[in-house]
Amino acid sequence: MQYIINNQGCGEQGAEVEESFEIFDGHAHLDELEDLPAAIERARAAGVIGIVAVGMDMASNLRTLEIAGQYPGFVFAALGYHPWRIRESSIDENLAFLETHIDRCIAIGEVGLDYKIKVRKPLQQHVLREAARLAARSDKPIILHSRLSHERVFSIAKETNVRRAVFHWYSGPLDLLAKIVTEGYLVSATPAAATSPPHRAAIRNAPLENILLETDCPVPFGSVASEPRDVAITLCEIARLKNLQPDIVARQTTKNAHAFFDLLKQAPAAGLR
Numbered sequence: 001m002q003y004i005i006n007n008q009g010c011g012e013q014g015a016e017v018e019e020s021f022e023i024f025d026g027h028a029h030l031d032e033l034e035d036l037p038a039a040i041e042r043a044r045a046a047g048v049i050g051i052v053a054v055g056m057d058m059a060s061n062l063r064t065l066e067i068a069g070q071y072p073g074f075v076f077a078a079l080g081y082h083p084w085r086i087r088e089s090s091i092d093e094n095l096a097f098l099e100t101h102i103d104r105c106i107a108i109g110e111v112g113l114d115y116k117i118k119v120r121k122p123l124q125q126h127v128l129r130e131a132a133r134l135a136a137r138s139d140k141p142i143i144l145h146s147r148l149s150h151e152r153v154f155s156i157a158k159e160t161n162v163r164r165a166v167f168h169w170y171s172g173p174l175d176l177l178a179k180i181v182t183e184g185y186l187v188s189a190t191p192a193a194a195t196s197p198p199h200r201a202a203i204r205n206a207p208l209e210n211i212l213l214e215t216d217c218p219v220p221f222g223s224v225a226s227e228p229r230d231v232a233i234t235l236c237e238i239a240r241l242k243n244l245q246p247d248i249v250a251r252q253t254t255k256n257a258h259a260f261f262d263l264l265k266q267a268p269a270a271g272l273r
């Protein structure tokens with residue numbers, strides 16, 4: 001199913017396209033897409049004005065930097081060390097990579113804690129704490145993965161004095177969401193806002209000023225691998241959940257992305273508005 005945005009709201013395939021909005025994909029694994037140039041073209045045609053490409057480990061970070069270099073002012077690299085990729089023997093070199101490449105990235109991420117996997121919790125916490133300290137001292141935003149670990153991820157962000165944090169695909173408790181918002185942190189919404197009850201509850205409850213759009217592509221939406229243009233699905237679902245016109249959601253979330261990632265500073269000569 002393809003979503004089409006028009007000025008009557010968000011419809012399904014077949015609706016006439018009457019207006020396209022400027023939308024921003026704040027979390028995409030571009031290094032994992034099958035046909036990246038075609039996906040970038042489709043994203044631009046869908047009104048996507050920028051993408052943050054997130055890295056998972058050194059190989060993925062290097063590829064992400066390369067992709068950002070190919071699409072200046074459109075793809076921005078975030079460098080991370082995802083909990084799924086943590087191996088005790090590789091922690092030092094991965095953290096050192098983040099440190100030495102900090103000036104080449106727009107954000108630190110994807111990093112976080114995933115308590116559903118087998119990587120030992122103290123190792124995960126060590127990596128997250130070091131990544132958060134680096135984000136804090138270089139004043140970069142951080143993109144946080146949290147599964148069965150929301151409270152701990154929040155406390156590490158706070159204790160390391162991270163100023164800008166986004167809880168990616170937030171599906172955690174609503175009382176913690178209130179603390180996230182009070183702290184001035186953000187949450188991001190994915191196309192799963194169409195289907196996942198805890199994600200829907202979080203997005204319904206979060207102020208629009210605290211929400212970023214994303215896809216987490218190529219995570220499948222339905223049975224199909226997602227890609228950055230599907231951030232339009234996220235936009236439509238937020239508009240429905242909050243009973244707002246899609247143009248309001250597009251304008252505010254793109255403004256949020258500009259402020260959070262400090263986009264104009266990153267790409268003063270780029271086409272970003």
Ligand SMILES: [Zn+2]
Nearest residue numbers: 027054110216
């Ligand atoms: Zn991700």
